[in-house]
Amino acid sequence: xxxxxxxxxxxxxxxxxxxxxxxxxxxxxxxxxxxxxxxxxxxxxxxxxxxxxxxxxxxxxxxxxxxxxxxxxxxxxxxxxxxxxxxxxxxxxxxxxxxxxxxxxxxxxxxxxxxxxxxxxxxxxxxxxxxxxxxxxxxxxxxxxxxxxxxxxxxxxxxxxxxxxxxxxxxxxxxxxxxxxxxxxxxxxxxxxxxxxxxxxxxxxxxxxxxxxxxxxxxxxxxxxxxxxxxxxxxxxxxxxxxxxxxxxxxxxxxxxxxxxxxxxxxxxxxxxxxxxxxxxxxxxxxxxxxxxxxxxxxxxxxxxxxxxxxxxxxxxxxxxxxxxxxxxxxxxxxxxxxxxxxxxxxxxxxxxxxxxxxxxxxxxxxxxxxxxxxxxxxxxxxxxxxxxxxxxxxxxxxxxxxxxxxxxxxxxxxxxxxxxxxxxxxxxxxxxxxxxxxxxxxxxxxxxxxxxxxxxxxxxxxxxxxxxxxxxxxxxxxxxxxxxxxxxxxxxxxxxxxxxxxxxxxxxxxxxxxxxxxxxxxxxxxxxxxxxxxxxxxxxxxxxxxxxxxxxxxxxxxxxxxxxxxxxxxxxxxxxxxxxxxxxxxxxxxxxxxxxxxxxxxxxxxxxxxxxxxxxxxxxxxxxxxxxxxxxxxxxxxxxxxxxxxxxxxxxxxxxxxxxxxxxxxxxxxxxxxxxxxxxxxxxxxxxxxxxxxxxxxxxxxxxxxxxxxxxxxxxxxxxxxxxxxxxxxxxxxxxxxxxxxxxxxxxxxxxxxxxxxxxxxxxxxxxxxxxxxxxxxxxxxxxxxxxxxxxx
Numbered sequence: 151x152x153x154x155x156x157x158x159x160x161x162x163x164x165x166x167x168x169x170x171x172x173x174x175x176x177x178x179x180x181x182x183x184x185x186x187x188x189x190x191x192x193x194x195x196x197x198x199x200x201x202x203x204x205x206x207x208x209x210x211x212x213x214x215x216x217x218x219x220x221x222x223x224x225x226x227x228x229x230x231x232x233x234x235x236x237x238x239x240x241x242x243x244x245x246x247x248x249x250x251x252x253x254x255x256x257x258x259x260x261x262x263x264x265x266x267x268x269x270x271x272x273x274x275x276x277x278x279x280x281x282x283x284x285x286x287x288x289x290x291x292x293x294x295x296x297x298x299x300x301x302x303x304x305x306x307x308x309x310x311x312x313x314x315x316x317x318x319x320x321x322x323x324x325x326x327x328x329x330x331x332x333x334x335x336x337x338x339x340x341x342x343x344x345x346x347x348x349x350x351x352x353x354x355x356x357x358x359x360x361x362x363x364x365x366x367x368x369x370x371x372x373x374x375x376x377x378x379x380x381x382x383x384x385x386x387x388x389x390x391x392x393x394x395x396x397x398x399x400x401x402x403x404x405x406x407x408x409x410x411x412x413x414x415x416x417x418x419x420x421x422x423x424x425x426x427x428x429x430x431x432x433x434x435x436x437x438x439x440x441x442x443x444x445x446x447x448x449x450x451x452x453x454x455x456x457x458x459x460x461x462x463x464x465x466x467x468x469x470x471x472x473x474x475x476x477x478x479x480x481x482x483x484x485x486x487x488x489x490x491x492x493x494x495x496x497x498x499x500x501x502x503x504x505x506x507x508x509x510x511x512x513x514x515x516x517x518x519x520x521x522x523x524x525x526x527x528x529x530x531x532x533x534x535x536x537x538x539x540x541x542x543x544x545x546x547x548x549x550x551x552x553x554x555x556x557x558x559x560x561x562x563x564x565x566x567x568x569x570x571x572x573x574x575x576x577x578x579x580x581x582x583x584x585x586x587x588x589x590x591x592x593x594x595x596x597x598x599x600x601x602x603x604x605x606x607x608x609x610x611x612x613x614x615x616x617x618x619x620x621x622x623x624x625x626x627x628x629x630x631x632x633x634x635x636x637x638x639x640x641x642x643x644x645x646x647x648x649x650x651x652x653x654x655x656x657x658x659x660x661x662x663x664x665x666x667x668x669x670x671x672x673x674x675x676x677x678x679x680x681x682x683x684x685x686x687x688x689x690x691x692x693x694x695x696x697x698x699x700x701x702x703x704x705x706x707x708x709x710x711x712x713x714x715x716x717x718x719x720x721x722x723x724x725x726x727x728x729x730x731x732x733x734x735x736x737x738x739x740x741x742x743x744x745x746x747x748x749x750x751x752x753x754x755x756x757x758x759x760x761x762x763x764x765x766x767x768x769x770x771x772x773x774x775x776x777x778x779x780x781x782x783x784x785x786x787x788x789x790x791x792x793x794x795x796x797x798x799x800x801x802x803x804x805x806x807x808x809x810x811x812x813x814x815x816x817x818x819x820x821x822x823x824x825x826x827x828x829x830x831x832x833x834x835x836x837x838x839x840x841x842x843x844x845x846x847x848x849x850x851x852x853x854x855x856x857x858x859x860x861x862x863x864x865x866x867x868x869x870x871x872x873x874x875x876x877x878x879x880x881x882x883x884x885x886x887x888x889x890x891x892x893x894x895x896x897x898x899x900x901x902x903x904x905x906x907x908x909x910x911x912x913x914x915x916x917x918x919x920x921x922x923x924x925x926x927x928x929x930x931x932x933x934x935x936x937x938x939x940x941x942x943x944x
Contacts, residue, residue: 156176159177159263164237165194169208172237174189197220198220213232213357214353215232216228227249229248230245230247231352234327261284265285274302274364275362278316280298280301283298292306293306305338307337308336311336315335318349319349323362333347344369346369421488423506423507424504424528430454432504459502471491472490490509490510491507495528497528497529503535503539567640568585569581569585570582570585572655573652574653576600589630590634591604604630605629624642624646626641626644639660639663641657643655705733712725744936746877761801763799764803765798766831771792786825786827787826791830799911812881838908843904851899854897892908
């Protein structure tokens with residue numbers, strides 16, 4: 151319907167019963183210069199000035215009025231006729247409007263417009279008598295244009311057609327609504343025509359029928375083409391043969407032959423031809439006396455699709471033009487043969503498949519319906535050609551399928567190690583060459599023995615149990631006997647075909663995977679044992695700490711009572727040496743227990759640091775100074791140096807303290823009397839670098855790479871002056887890495903060692919700077935005593 155309304159010169163607006171705009175036709179767009187996209191879903195009161203006028207339209211739904219149309223700051227007085235009807239299944243009001251100034255046009259002016267329209271137009275009174283028909287309608291009815299007034303359909307149609315016309319017009323009279331009807335009618339001359347009729351009632355002031363107007367479109371040929379071509383699918387094989395290059399077929403396109411004569415008579419054309427674009431060629435088909443492919447392969451025109459589409463891009467208006475206006479392609483085809491050519495692209499879903507040419511030898515009148523009929527025929531050709539092309543694609547796809555099956559067979563033989571077809575009685579029908587490569591057996595050797603005898607005895611019962619189930623497919627893993635006496639693990643996929651009493655089987659050798667599983671199991675067991683060991687260390691460390699705490703507490707009480715005179719010591723008995731020895735060795739055990747606990751936490755991922763903002767220079771300096779007295783008592787010089795007085799970074803001060811005490815105690819262990827230890831802080835671009843350097847014994851080259859490994863000791867001789875478990879530096883390395891830093895060592899035998907570690911320069915936003923690094927913690931001297939407990943006092 152929208153196409154129909156867009157071809158009317160009347161200005162049409164369609165609204166729903168709430169006033170929302172559903173549609174405006176092309177004439178209204180030209181009238182207002184506003185597109186449907188800008189008006190869609192707006193209300194009619196955006197166009198009509200005056201709320202009362204809008205309310206009357208929505209309330210009465212049928213009538214006539216004068217309103218003001220306001221658009222683009224223009225106020226136009228217009229006459230409107232409106233009526234209720236259905237629009238795309240929606241209750242709607244059709245509004246036809248015209249300028250009041252235009253209403254004074256003469257009857258002759260109106261008739262001239264209707265006579266030159268693309269549609270048959272007529273007006274009847276309420277009794278069914280014609281009071282007007284345009285020339286197009288009069289010609290279709292073979293009516294005398296000067297004598298039609300007062301006639302009725304009975305004067306032009308047979309009785310059955312008259313009944314259908316009267317029946318449809320009674321619907322209009324009773325409903326007082328416009329309707330569209332498509333039907334076949336037979337004229338008194340016997341000619342059959344198919345009309346699409348839009349019938350509209352005109353009401354008087356009393357809302358009674360005054361006139362009935364109608365617009366009709368002759369769709370006879372369109373209907374014939376559609377019905378004929380819809381029955382022509384059996385001709386697809388003929389079209390296929392026509393399209394095969396090198397094949398000449400004559401007088402074999404029966405359906406097109408029938409349509410050809412009807413088209414020639416209707417359009418009064420001399421000839422029509424069409425060309426199909428196929429395999430980068432234009433394949434021509436000529437009508438002549440019979441529609442056939444009288445051409446040969448030499449007449450094929452080589453042209454790629456892009457060039458072909460660019461040629462047709464100039465002929466999208468579907469008009470018939472003198473041949474001089476076309477390009478060389480058309481001129482060379484019809485030179486000295488036709489004077490006027492109509493060019494119509496053959497499309498399917500916007501894809502151009504070919505082109506239709508309608509040819510005329512002499513100048514004739516070309517009614518606009520010619521283009522409509524030719525366009526419809528081109529569309530139907532597009533559908534049938536598309537079906538052929540789909541058939542061709544199916545043939546190609548079928549060929550590809552065969553190729554894919556061959557490829558799949560190849561891939562199957564390469565993707566799996568074994569393929570076999572096995573009868574349910576155990577005999578092998580067929581095996582792949584890889585069967586022999588994997589297991590070593592030939593088909594004859596397999597069939598001389600039952601398949602059960604090839605399965606490992608421990609797997610046979612499970613296999614029999616699985617096969618006893620009434621499944622269509624089976625997944626089986628078992629060990630199979632090789633010809634050399636070994637067993638290999640195979641993973642089988644079997645498909646049962648019960649009607650043939652047979653199994654189709656594929657198998658993959660997974661022996662290596664099974665070996666890997668066994669190795670993984672050993673590794674998992676080792677990890678399990680490692681976890682048990684870590685738990686043991688953690689438990690025994692706690693067991694150490696409990697009695698050690700009691701021993702140290704007892705020592706404190708004994709020393710206090712000695713100082714208070716509560717315990718008398720014989721002058722010849724050096725009790726202090728024994729008490730100091732007990733205390734030092736208790737500290738050693740406590741240090742060992744702490745290291746083992748921390749080592750276990752680090753291994754299991756439960757060790758955490760708690761960073762705060764600290765002045766790292768102050769932290770390192772305080773730790774270093776806390777051991778000065780202890781170190782100087784041993785005759786060792788301790789030097790602290792820094793290139794900056796203050797640097798705030800995020801760190802766990804307690805863990806940094808532990809790092810420093812461990813490195814200092816290691817330095818003291820291997821520095822002789824009158825030796826020297828230097829602690830230095832250097833500020834780098836992104837890190838703080840801390841150096842602990844001594845001039846002691848040093849580390850041999852073969853030990854440097856192992857220095858941070860757990861339980862490794864630089865000096866393992868029987869005469870060493872210091873003891874240790876070999877896990878201190880391993881923990882130090884872990885603590886540095888938990889801070890995001892790194893630790894290294896430079897050393898050589900006899901020249902001392904230098905440990906260097908970095909801490910990243912990072913600050914926790916919106917957090918204060920902590921001044922006291924040991925709040926509520928153990929006395930620093932006590933920490934030094936514990937950390938330095940591995941060093942013997944001489």
